[in-house]
Amino acid sequence: VQLTAGQYTTGSLILMVSYGAHFAFILFFLMMSLQLAPRYRIVPVLSAVVMASAGLSLLREFSLWQASYELVDGIYRPLAENQSFTNAFRYGNWTITVPILLTQLAIAFGISRPDLHKRVLRMIVPALLMIWTGLYGQFGETGDWSRLNLWGVISTVFFVWLIVEVRGVITLGVANSPAELKGWPKNIWWYFLATWGLYPIGYALPQLGFTGDVVVVRQLLFSIADISSKLIYGIILSRYVLRRSALEG
Amino acid sequence: VQLTAGQYTTGSLILMVSYGAHFAFILFFLMMSLQLAPRYRIVPVLSAVVMASAGLSLLREFSLWQASYELVDGIYRPLAENQSFTNAFRYGNWTITVPILLTQLAIAFGISRPDLHKRVLRMIVPALLMIWTGLYGQFGETGDWSRLNLWGVISTVFFVWLIVEVRGVITLGVANSPAELKGWPKNIWWYFLATWGLYPIGYALPQLGFTGDVVVVRQLLFSIADISSKLIYGIILSRYVLRRSALEG
Ligand SMILES: CC1=C(/C=C/C(C)=C/C=C/C(C)=C/C=O)C(C)(C)CCC1
Ligand SMILES: CC1=C(/C=C/C(C)=C/C=C/C(C)=C/C=O)C(C)(C)CCC1
Numbered sequence: 001v002q003l004t005a006g007q008y009t010t011g012s013l014i015l016m017v018s019y020g021a022h023f024a025f026i027l028f029f030l031m032m033s034l035q036l037a038p039r040y041r042i043v044p045v046l047s048a049v050v051m052a053s054a055g056l057s058l059l060r061e062f063s064l065w066q067a068s069y070e071l072v073d074g075i076y077r078p079l080a081e082n083q084s085f086t087n088a089f090r091y092g093n094w095t096i097t098v099p100i101l102l103t104q105l106a107i108a109f110g111i112s113r114p115d116l117h118k119r120v121l122r123m124i125v126p127a128l129l130m131i132w133t134g135l136y137g138q139f140g141e142t143g144d145w146s147r148l149n150l151w152g153v154i155s156t157v158f159f160v161w162l163i164v165e166v167r168g169v170i171t172l173g174v175a176n177s178p179a180e181l182k183g184w185p186k187n188i189w190w191y192f193l194a195t196w197g198l199y200p201i202g203y204a205l206p207q208l209g210f211t212g213d214v215v216v217v218r219q220l221l222f223s224i225a226d227i228s229s230k231l232i233y234g235i236i237l238s239r240y241v242l243r244r245s246a247l248e249g
Numbered sequence: 250v251q252l253t254a255g256q257y258t259t260g261s262l263i264l265m266v267s268y269g270a271h272f273a274f275i276l277f278f279l280m281m282s283l284q285l286a287p288r289y290r291i292v293p294v295l296s297a298v299v300m301a302s303a304g305l306s307l308l309r310e311f312s313l314w315q316a317s318y319e320l321v322d323g324i325y326r327p328l329a330e331n332q333s334f335t336n337a338f339r340y341g342n343w344t345i346t347v348p349i350l351l352t353q354l355a356i357a358f359g360i361s362r363p364d365l366h367k368r369v370l371r372m373i374v375p376a377l378l379m380i381w382t383g384l385y386g387q388f389g390e391t392g393d394w395s396r397l398n399l400w401g402v403i404s405t406v407f408f409v410w411l412i413v414e415v416r417g418v419i420t421l422g423v424a425n426s427p428a429e430l431k432g433w434p435k436n437i438w439w440y441f442l443a444t445w446g447l448y449p450i451g452y453a454l455p456q457l458g459f460t461g462d463v464v465v466v467r468q469l470l471f472s473i474a475d476i477s478s479k480l481i482y483g484i485i486l487s488r489y490v491l492r493r494s495a496l497e498g
Pocket of ligand 2: 303342343346347379380382383384400401402404405408445446448449452475478479
């Protein structure tokens with residue numbers, strides 16, 4: 001797809017803001033961890049790890065964006081002779097970050113040892129199957145809609161399974177939370193559905209047509225999803241465990 | 250070997266996930282060390298060093314992958330005039346990381362001073378001989394099977410010697426562990442065999458033929474081995490010394 005100068009710059013800008021935000025918040029989460037009771041410190045530390053990992057992946061997407069287009073007569077043309085732009089790196093990165101985000105949730109809700117391992121495993125299995133089937137399907141985004149849709153549906157089945165497991169952890173979270181904080185897990189549940197739900201929309205988007213606007217809107221959607229499901233999510237969980245630390249003394 | 254676009258992207262993706270994961274976990278191990286009794290802090294700190302070193306080496310492999318192929322008519326062709334892709338950097342990196350991983354093991358198991366130095370030295374000597382004979386042999390991977398196999402066998406002899414030494418350290422670890430944790434060294438022993446055992450498989454793989462799939466599967470195998478034998482191994486050892494710190498007060 002050819003991009004206008006405006007579209008090309010907007011795309012670069014979105015990716016730049018995303019990687020910048022993720023890298024910068026490493027510092028926030030590291031310092032945050034020092035404020036907490038030792039048992040909860042791991043929650044913001046894991047957010048810092050997620051920030052670093054996602055930041056590197058988004059920096060890679062940014063470089064790839066820069067390397068994939070060439071300015072000819074005021075239009076940015078894809079450099080076919082060179083490598084071409086792909087979102088596949090994002091899926092690779094989710095393989096690291098998604099298991100960490102789910103582990104964080106179970107630790108923040110104070111689920112303890114043997115049960116913790118079981119619950120985390122039961123969330124990670126459908127999550128990885130969802131990501132890898134989606135990765136396989138996304139190679140169809142260049143026009144093979146039956147591949148994109150078939151694997152998208154398979155991936156969605158795993159997503160539904162994951163949602164059921166997360167719901168179970170939320171229920172435990174409500175049970176474990178001090179009385180003043182019982183509202184938090186419920187709100188986190190809705191937040192989880194709203195933010196993770198953006199990814200399948202981004203996945204399906206290319207079917208709207210091969211236009212520059214679709215390419216750019218897709219980056220925007222993925223970036224909003226990334227910042228919400230990792231960065232803001234990390235802040236919410238950190239504040240929740242900060243309150244818990246204070247209440248539990 | 251020529252690669253399809255799917256194979257090329259999958260290879261880049263595997264290398265990107267590996268270097269991203271290693272870099273991101275530097276933060277985890279540094280913060281983890283603050284939670285421990287002072288005598289065990291060095292264990293996660295060494296993991297952080299291994300993460301940095303392996304991350305840099307994998308970033309190098311990633312750049313080399315990008316620089317070694319050229320997209321011509323939808324196929325990624327090796328750029329013969331330029332440098333070609335090699336796994337040799339991995340062996341260089343092992344020269345740094347393997348001695349650290351072995352030292353970590355002996356420290357985590359609470360082996361103390363004069364005996365510690367002796368045990369560590371007895372593991373490092375066969376380990377380095379294993380790596381350097383393997384490095385010499387791997388230059389035969391472009392088709393000189395007798396070189397690959399001869400030096401592979403010599404390297405395996407050193408690997409067996411190393412396994413014997415590690416077994417000795419595990420036995421000391423069982424003896425030194427508090428009663429509640431005696432199961433850990435035994436499990437670490439099996440984990441060590443399973444994860445280090447992946448490397449010779451990756452070494453021998455080119456003999457299955459010069460196909461794009463073999464090239465990509467090999468990167469996948471090495472990356473799984475790297476993440477297991479360094480990153481997850483580091484998490485396991487850190488958790489073991491965290492428990493020891495708590496029990497020993
Ligand atoms: C349902 C569905 C998908 C869901 C993806 C999700 C839910 C991704 C979440 C990613 C996160 C939270 C990353 C944070 O680092 C795919 C794979 C796009 C494929 C199409 C169907
Ligand atoms: C037996 C054998 C090998 C073993 C390699 C091993 C066991 C490497 C371990 C590396 C680690 C743990 C790196 C971590 O950074 C070689 C050299 C491939 C050559 C073929 C025979």
